[in-house]
Amino acid sequence: MLLFVFLATVALWGVLRMYRERQRLQKIAARFDGPKPHWLLGNLPLFPANDIPGIFEMMVKLHEQYGQDLFNWGLLNDHMVIVSSATNVEKVAMAKKTEKSQIYEFIKPWLGQGLLISSGEKWFHRRKIITPTFHFKILENFATVFNREVEVLVEKLSPYAKSGRKFDIYEPVSLYALDSICETSMGVAIDAQLHPENQYVRDVKRMSELVLLRIFHVLSSFPQLYWYTMPNAWEQRKLIGRLHAFTDSVIQSRRQQLVSAVPSKGGEQMSEADEDNPSDKQRKTFLDLLLNVTVDGQPLSDADIREEVDTFMFEGHDTTTSGIAFTFYQLAKHPEIQERLYQEIQDVLGADFRTVPLTYNTLQNFPYLDMVIKESLRLLPPVSFIGRRLVEDLEINGVTVPAGTDFTIPIYVIHRNPAVYPDPERFDPERFSDDNTQRRGPYDYIPFSIGSRNCIGQRYALMEMKITVVKMLAHYRILPGENMPQVRLKTDLVLRPDKGIPIKIQRRSYPKPHWLLGNVMEYPANDIPGIFETMVALHEQYGQDLFNWGLLNDHMIIVSSATNVEKVVMAKKTEKSSFYDFIELWLGKGLLISSGEKWFHRRKIITPTFHFKILESFVHVFNQEAEILIEKLRQHANTGREFDIYEPISLYALDSICVTSMGVEIDAQRHPENQYVRDVKRMSELILLRIFHVLSSFPKTYWYTMPNAWEQRKLIRRLHAFTDSVIQKRRQQLKGKADNVANIQDVQEDEELYTKRKDTFLDLLLNVRVDGNSLSDLDIREEVDTFMFEGHDTTTSGIAFTFYQLAKHPEIQERLYQEIQDVLGADFRSVPLTYSTLQNFPYLDMVVKESLRLLPPVSFIGRRLVEDIEMNGVTIPAGTDFTIPIYVIHRNPAVYPDPERFDPERFSENNTQRRGPYDYIPFSIGSRNCIGQRYALLEMKVAIVRMVSFYRILPGDTMHEIRLKTDLVLRPDKAIPIKLAARP
Structure with missing residues (x-):
């Protein structure tokens, strides 16, 4: 009995002591935040047993919930103060x-x-x-x-x-x-x-x-x-x-x-x-x-x-x-x-x-x-x-x-x-x-x-x-x-x-070349999308600046770092690189390929054609052709069926360039079986396959032995025949109007002479004189071929890829639709667009620029050194070919965080000012940049405003499966499947 009383007394004393200690601790705890404790187990039940990540997550959560300084109770009076202030x-x-x-x-x-x-x-x-x-x-x-x-x-x-x-x-x-x-x-x-x-x-x-x-x-x-x-x-x-x-x-x-x-x-x-x-x-x-x-x-x-x-x-x-x-x-x-x-x-x-x-x-x-x-x-x-x-x-x-x-x-x-x-x-x-x-x-x-x-x-x-x-x-x-x-x-x-x-x-180190075939074997034969994907993967794997070997000592340097891109494009003397030689049989020595004095004189002849005063008159044509496009697409609206938007855009672009630059109507949109579009596409594919062929360094062997070369010759004949027909048609229209531009004596005259006229690009070529002589039929055809290709195919991709992005991002499309209504007012569907009006669409401008960043129609350009340059601590000799992969440059994560995300805000004024001049080059850069970039942007903007005014652009069921390819132009391998819903 005495033992029981003694033990009970000791126990009671212990409990009282713990109680007093508890009261003292509670006064301290009152000055801190923290979860209410269990009377016996304190805050231990909050922490999951045997779940180590869960214990850590609870520790963090308590601070998020209760603040910086906490009082944490353990068993009975066991405690701990957690301070982070x-x-x-x-x-x-x-x-x-x-x-x-x-x-x-x-x-x-x-x-x-x-x-x-x-x-x-x-x-x-x-x-x-x-x-x-x-x-x-x-x-x-x-x-x-x-x-x-x-x-x-x-x-x-x-x-x-x-x-x-x-x-x-x-x-x-x-x-x-x-x-x-x-x-x-x-x-x-x-x-x-x-x-x-x-x-x-x-x-x-x-x-x-x-x-x-x-x-x-x-x-x-x-x-x-x-x-x-x-x-x-x-x-x-x-x-x-x-x-x-x-x-x-x-x-x-x-x-x-x-x-x-x-x-x-x-x-x-x-x-x-x-x-x-x-x-x-x-x-x-x-x-x-x-x-x-x-x-x-x-x-x-x-x-x-x-x-x-x-x-x-x-x-x-x-x-x-x-x-x-x-x-x-x-x-x-x-x-x-x-x-x-x-x-x-x-x-x-x-x-x-x-x-x-x-x-x-x-x-x-x-x-x-x-x-x-x-x-x-x-x-x-x-x-x-x-x-x-x-x-x-x-x-x-x-x-x-x-x-x-x-x-x-x-x-x-x-x-x-x-x-x-x-x-x-x-x-x-x-x-x-x-x-x-x-x-x-x-x-x-x-x-x-x-x-x-x-x-x-x-x-x-x-x-x-x-x-x-x-x-x-x-x-x-x-x-x-x-x-x-x-x-x-x-x-x-x-x-x-x-x-x-x-x-x-x-x-990051480039793949070791084969002693004979170089890096040619890295590229899958006859797989055009695969070639493009390999080009991109090599940059993702090995970095910005690469040395690529061809057959034997054939080689090419691929640069995408801003420092080295600047060195190449700003070199005092450069020419187009060797892969442009593969286009010469088709485009001749037109503005894209020519060099030296010929390029300089041709550039000076053609530049006035893109003066803003002349571009103003082109907008009227873009409006007309866009109206035809809208009408032709009405058959797809509200059907729920997907269709390839790339094809009708290609016909719209072809009609536009023929009227604005050649003065000839071919009505490709109303006659969609046009062979020219298909021939340009196939010709571009064959050129790319030739660039990456093992015989690329032996043009004559390739030209007379390869089946692709035989097909190429047939295509060139058809393409030249189409160009000749356009030129001949315009000659007939101008017959009897020889005095229209006959007073143009020399390309040294003031460009105002050209900007006051309504003559087309082709008119200029037909009537201009250089050193007192007219351009030959061959001179005219190579410039027309060049302009038809560059002004039709690239713009097609630019417009179609923008529709692709708008279909994937409806919130951006709706914001753009709102801007169209805000700028054009109640008659936004019928009011004609003008050169001046198009300057009032800041968000449209951002959307187009971001589309050209993610999917630039010209995904790479080439240059050949005429003089030695210093690069990466070594002298690169004259004659070296460089490739500048615009597609890769536009995905530099150091410049464009999360680069695969479509975000027009990248081109807000603040964000644009943070970038350098070599971080965004959809129209190339330097003296050989695209002469028709303002023309292309106008045509793109008119087409986009008109389409978004009439239709909601929706993704097709298979749109996520799009695979890209680049031949001479970046384009979808198969199609860009979209659906259309007519706007009320």
């Missing part, structure tokens, strides 16, 4: 006396009293011993190891580049980081990358998970009970045994290496390390320091050494792995940032950027790399939270928080403060420009903790990260795996992906 973080981090919080106790059986966990004098002495290991002079030596190990990483990843398969980047980076830290800090090569079955990596990962599960377990406040009763604890003991065995093997291996070494300083052991004088220890590793150091005349014990090695292996391997892998994750998601960084790598390291060794000093010359790394560590800090325990009382939120209270500082949450980082989930390296950095406080960015207990190895980690990122980007383009958006995060001791980071990689 800069004011309170400063108070905790800068308190005169703090220790690591209780959560670190759960790591102690593994890491012992190493630098991470120790406190007081022991921590102070260990910190002083270890600090010199990270002096920059010693770090310089580590760069050699990082360079060597990352080369192994690059090589080990090459099978993925060849296969195109996705893989988890986290695992190989983890092995790389383990190799690096073992060699730099332990002096031992374990070759984990060459033997990827390494158990240590898996054990560290599982150990971290078990520690987190223990932190949020209901028995977290009863360590002994947990340790001896929970299955997770039994597994933990096995892991600790293996982890310690691994560390012991590393230490033993290094001891054996040092057995025969002559001790430094005449056989004396090192005294306590001096941070300011590391020079005599530069060749020694972190482990060497521990094995040789004395404290108060005594060497460190085996247990002392192991706990520091365990701590350093974990902190220096696992955190760096996450930092590197998450940076690759961000670069895969943001190709525009990746390409800008790749450009910086080339700019800093020069032509040998793939092979030049990186040094500590070299890495200081990468400002954008530094910004990228910092932003990655902001969004996904490997150490996502840190803990501190007060040793003295602290005033916070107007209340005294007693000594012994545990604080958690959630770095992940701090780095997402929208008041400091607007749109915090967006990856934006510019946040770390000098100007932006200066606006932030010291507690707004703390990826390596802060205060006296900050990360001792942060310079080591940053150097390893930077070398890895530079070397990887120098060799590979990093692409997202199919399910990369589904990456789920978890934090145990380190923030990491729950399942992995799936990426793909592509080599």
Whole structure:
């Protein structure tokens, strides 16, 4: 009975004591936000059991829901204060006396009293011993190891580049980081990358998970009970045994290496390390320091050494792995940032950027790399939270928080403060420009903790990260795996992906040429869309500027970087490149192909035809022909059936150019069986097949032996016959009107002479005199052939592709429809469009420009050097052919973020001003730019305004299957299937 009374009294006393403590804590808790606790289990039920990503997500959610500073209850009176406001973080981090919080106790059986966990004098002495290991002079030596190990990483990843398969980047980076830290800090090569079955990596990962599960377990406040009763604890003991065995093997291996070494300083052991004088220890590793150091005349014990090695292996391997892998994750998601960084790598390291060794000093010359790394560590800090325990009382939120209270500082949450980082989930390296950095406080960015207990190895980690990122980007383009958006995060001791980071990689170096056939075999024979897709894929895989080999020494340089494009197009002397020679039998030496004096004189003759005063009269024709188009398409409206819009647009463009530029009506829209359209299309295909044929360098052999050449000759005869008929028809119309332009004596006369006339392009050619002589019939035909092809086929693609985009983006189409009504008023369907009226459609202008960006009708242009030029640090000789892939330039993610997205706002005034002159060149650039670009834009705009006024353009059922091809003009391989709905 007395025993019962005694036990009851003790129990009652315990309950009363807990109750009073609870009341005291509730007064403190009242000063903080947080969820209402269960009376016994506190807030533990909020955290999902055994769901590690779920635990992390709940930690973040509580801050989103309740604010920056929270009071979190555990079992009974167990509690923790979580602070992320800069004011309170400063108070905790800068308190005169703090220790690591209780959560670190759960790591102690593994890491012992190493630098991470120790406190007081022991921590102070260990910190002083270890600090010199990270002096920059010693770090310089580590760069050699990082360079060597990352080369192994690059090589080990090459099978993925060849296969195109996705893989988890986290695992190989983890092995790389383990190799690096073992060699730099332990002096031992374990070759984990060459033997990827390494158990240590898996054990560290599982150990971290078990520690987190223990932190949020209901028995977290009863360590002994947990340790001896929970299955997770039994597994933990096995892991600790293996982890310690691994560390012991590393230490033993290094001891054996040092057995025969002559001790430094005449056989004396090192005294306590001096941070300011590391020079005599530069060749020694972190482990060497521990094995040789004395404290108060005594060497460190085996247990002392192991706990520091365990701590350093974990902190220096696992955190760096996450930092590197998450940076690759961000670069895969943001190709525009990746390409800008790749450009910086080339700019800093020069032509040998793939092979030049990186040094500590070299890495200081990468400002954008530094910004990228910092932003990655902001969004996904490997150490996502840190803990501190007060040793003295602290005033916070107007209340005294007693000594012994545990604080958690959630770095992940701090780095997402929208008041400091607007749109915090967006990856934006510019946040770390000098100007932006200066606006932030010291507690707004703390990826390596802060205060006296900050990360001792942060310079080591940053150097390893930077070398890895530079070397990887120098060799590979990093692409997202199919399910990369589904990456789920978890934090145990380190923030990491729950399942992995799936990426793909592509080599940046150009494919090795065949000794005879060069790179010709890369292109699929007789597959015109496949040829185009290969051209684009080569840029996606190998970068902006490529060297392409043909047969034997035949070659071509393909440049899309703005710097090199400028060098080519602005070279003092250039001609059209060799692939234009394949068009010469059809177009002759017209304006497209001619060079030198002939090109100069022809350009001067033709330019006045496109004076805006003459263009004004053309708009009337475009209106008339567009009305016919609208009427011809009425049969498709409201039927629900899809049809190919490309064909009727082609006939509209042909009618328009024949009337405006030739003065001849051929009524192609009313007679849609027109052979000319089909012949131009097939001729263009045959020319492309010839360009990529193995006999492209042997024109006569090709011309007389290949079936495609025989077909080409037939087509040329028909095309020339059509042109001759147009010319003859106009001659007859002008017969008896010889005085119409007879007074044109020389091409040197003032262009006003031409702009006052109503003569067409063909009239000008028929009547002009050069040096007193008329143009020959051949001269006239080659200019007419050139103009008919360039002015009909390219405009067809431009208009049809714009309808394609409007069908895919109804919200943009409706905004454009609204602009049409706003500008033209109630009679918007019938009011004639004029040159002046079309200047009042800003959104239409943006839509057309964005369509020409995404799908430029002329997808590549060619130039041949007449003089040597300097490029990429080497002299390119005269005679070299260059190709400028406009389609690729317009998809540069560094200029056009999310480049495949159709977004007319890219061409708002503000956005346009941010781009350079070589970032948008749908009509080419330089002296040989398209002479008829204003003509083309007028024709496109009239057709679009008229179509959108009458019809709602809808996607056809098979529109998503469109495949592109480029012969001489970019066009759909099969069709652009749309539907039409008549507007009320």
